[in-house]
Amino acid sequence: MPSINGGCLCGKIRYSAEAGPAFVGLCHRHDCQKFTGSAFSTVIGLPKASVTVTGTLKGFTKLGDSGKPIERRFCPDCGAAILDECEAMPGIVMIAAGTLDDPSWLKPAAQSYCASAQPWVELGGQMKRFEHAPE
Ligand SMILES: [Zn+2]
Numbered sequence: 363m364p365s366i367n368g369g370c371l372c373g374k375i376r377y378s379a380e381a382g383p384a385f386v387g388l389c390h391r392h393d394c395q396k397f398t399g400s401a402f403s404t405v406i407g408l409p410k411a412s413v414t415v416t417g418t419l420k421g422f423t424k425l426g427d428s429g430k431p432i433e434r435r436f437c438p439d440c441g442a443a444i445l446d447e448c449e450a451m452p453g454i455v456m457i458a459a460g461t462l463d464d465p466s467w468l469k470p471a472a473q474s475y476c477a478s479a480q481p482w483v484e485l486g487g488q489m490k491r492f493e494h495a496p497e
Contacts, residue, residue, distance in 0.1 A: 365378065365379075365380075366378060366379040366383070366406070366408070366457070366462070367379075367462070367463045367464075368457065368461040368462040368463050369417075369444075369461060369463070370417075370436075370437035370439075370440050370442035370444060370461060371437070371440040371441075371442045372437060372439050372440035372442075374417045374437060374439050374440070375415065375416070375417035375418075375419060375437045375442070375444055376415070376416045376417060377413060377414065377415045377416070377444070377445070377457065377461075378413075378414050379408045379412045379413045379414070379457070380412045380414075381408060381409050381412035383406045383407055383408055384407040384408060384409065384454060385406075385407040385471060385472070386404070386405070386406050386407070386459070386468055386469060386470045386471055387404075387405060387407070387470050387471060387472040387473060387474060387489075387496070388402045388403065388404050388405075388470050388472070388473040388474070388485070388489070389402060389403045389405065389473070389474045389475055390402045390473065390474070390475040390476055390477075390478050390479035390480070390483070391403075391427075391474070391475035391478055392475075392478050393424065393426075393432070394475070395478075395480075397434050397436075397443050397446070398443050398458065398460070399443075400460075401479075401480045401483050402473070402479065402480075402483065403443075403458065404458070404459035404460065404468070404470060405446070405456035405457065405458060405459060406456065406457045406459050406462075406468075407451070407454045407455070407456050408454065408455050408456075408457060409453060409454065409455075410447070410453050410454060410455045411453075413445075413455050413457070415444075415445075417437070418438070419435035419436065419437065419438070419444055419445075420435065420436055420437070420438040421433050421434065421435045421436075422434050422435075422436075426448055426450060427494065427495060428448070428449075428450040428495065430448065430449035430450045431448075431449050432446055432447070432448045432449070433446060433447045433448075434446040435447075442458075442461060443458045443460075443461075444457070444458055444461055445457050445458060446458075469487075470487070470489055471489060471490060472489055472490040472491070472492065472496055473485065473489050473490070473491055473492070474492045474494070474495055474496045475492070475493075475494055475495070476491050476492060476493050477493045477494060
């Protein structure tokens with residue numbers, strides 16, 4: 363697997379990670395649709411200690427289904443969604459996969475919140491499906 367590097371649209375935010383992903387998954391949750399401006403989010407879960415971010419992100423925090431906060435961070439200049447951290451998953455940073463420099467290796471293993479997926483979304487592959495949060 364290539365090293366994990368990426369950044370926002372305008373280039374002011376850059377990140378890199380020295381570890382392999384803990385997971386790669388999709389989320390159809392409505393909040394994830396709002397955050398990404400797309401039908402679902404694709405995220406790479408990484409150990410927080412392995413991720414280095416340069417540039418200053420802006421954050422927005424809202425409670426998730428777990429009742430615990432999810433902090434979503436984005437570039438204040440170009441608005442690109444970069445990462446989110448969920449208190450329900452301590453020590454994990456979820457990078458927005460669309461911001462990778464090289465996304466060619468991505469193979470999402472699971473999709474969550476399928477109950478709120480857009481009805482026209484049909485995805486191939488062998489992903490595990492969760493109606494709500496992954497168990
Ligand atoms: Zn930017």
